[in-house]
Amino acid sequence: MDEKKDTDLQGVSRLLTEATIGITNLVEAMHKRVVHPPLLPSTPIQHLITKITGFTFKNVRRSTRFVGRSVDKALGHLAPVLGNIKEKDDRDTIRSVLNGVLGDYLVQHENPLQISIHVRHQGKVIKPIKNLITKSCPKVNGTILLLIHGSCMNDTHWTRKGHNHGTALAEEFDQTTLFLRYNSGQHVSTNGQQLNTLLETLIKEWPVPIEKITFIAHSMGGLVTRSALYYGQQKEQLWTTYVQKIVFLATPHHGAPLEKLGNYIDVILESIPYAKPFARLGKIRSAGVTDLRYGNLLDEDWQDDRFKMQNDQRIHVPLPDKIDCYSIAGIVGKQKSSTVSQLLGDTMVTVKSALGQHKNETKNLNFEEEHTWIAHDHTHTDLLSSNDVYIKIKEWLS
DSSP states (O other): OOHHHHHHHHHHHHHHHHHHHHHHHHHHHHHHHHHSOTTSOOOHHHHHHHHHHHHHHHHHHHHHHHHHHHHHHHHHHHHHHHOOOOOHHHHHHHHHHHHHHHHHHHHHTTOTTOOOOEEEETTEEEOSOHHHHHHHOTTOOSEEEEEEOOTTOOGGGGEETTEEHHHHHHHHHTOEEEEEEOOTTSOHHHHHHHHHHHHHHHHHHOSSOOOEEEEEEETHHHHHHHHHHHHHHHTTOGGGGGEEEEEEESOOTTOOHHHHHHHHHHHHHHHSGGGGGGHHHHTTSOHHHHHTTTTOOSGGGGSSOTTSOOOOOOOOOOOOTTSEEEEEEEESSOTTOOHHHHHHTTSSSOHHHHTTOOSSGGGOOOOOGGGEEEEETOOTTGGGTOHHHHHHHHHHHO
């Protein structure tokens, strides 16, 4: 087993240890809620029961931490024997989903399963150092196409059903195609600022003169792109001056309804006395996921309690000037679809959100009409492998 698998296994062991402690806390909270009913006085017997069970839960937590440390250390020795995850893509997918759901937690606890932002070319990590870029990209040129994945995904997910938009476009237009991989569980603004820094370093180390940069971003990746551009333009970063076109695929510019539903569930559980401890489970959602409620882009958008029920408090960030922006929305219905289909969109993002349309006109993104397109009979992930979508992107980039 290689060092990467060793690290992954240790990361899993630590995560399981921390998860066990978290569940123990949840059970203890629920036990207290049952023993001490809300709005009723507690008797000495009830307090005694709570004290006794408190020692039990304390011992469970202590044992879990001890075993966790032992397992973490033991896995280092057992790695050559235990490592048998043959498919790298499977490992990467599991890790990406884990980062999407708990990515901020992994960073906070310095868990080795956390993903650090970087770019790839043909499956290889590209380090922003001139001679290493040339070595990894022998046919490097000054026209860069950067693809940015969505929540709980990674760069490998651009390849579906034998097709990859980025690879096909690179051959069509003779571009150097790069794929971003990032921790989608962190705040969008955190990833935006990290991408801004990464691109500035990459561009300064690029071995040939830059001509132009084009983005294709799916789902959350579109928010990360807009956030990076905002921070980059605020700092007058060089890389932003080369960006000419951005294509958004099902980006929740004004939020995704599923996250809004999750927020309602939090509030409902918090309002029921006996169910209140279980509201902690709703709060397992990462910062990245809760940013999808309204489409947060900036640090200021999430400074308040991110689980608090409140209206859209975002600072409006318009589409960047002097950059051609295009947007594709998916819809599960046919050409003459019902109102319900319009609301469902691609089952993850509504048509209006994907096209930047808001009930408050001051927040509209105002895409040019000829720069928008609705892909009928397409789900959220269908957009990644659709030939119709590819043809439309190719038309826009020509």
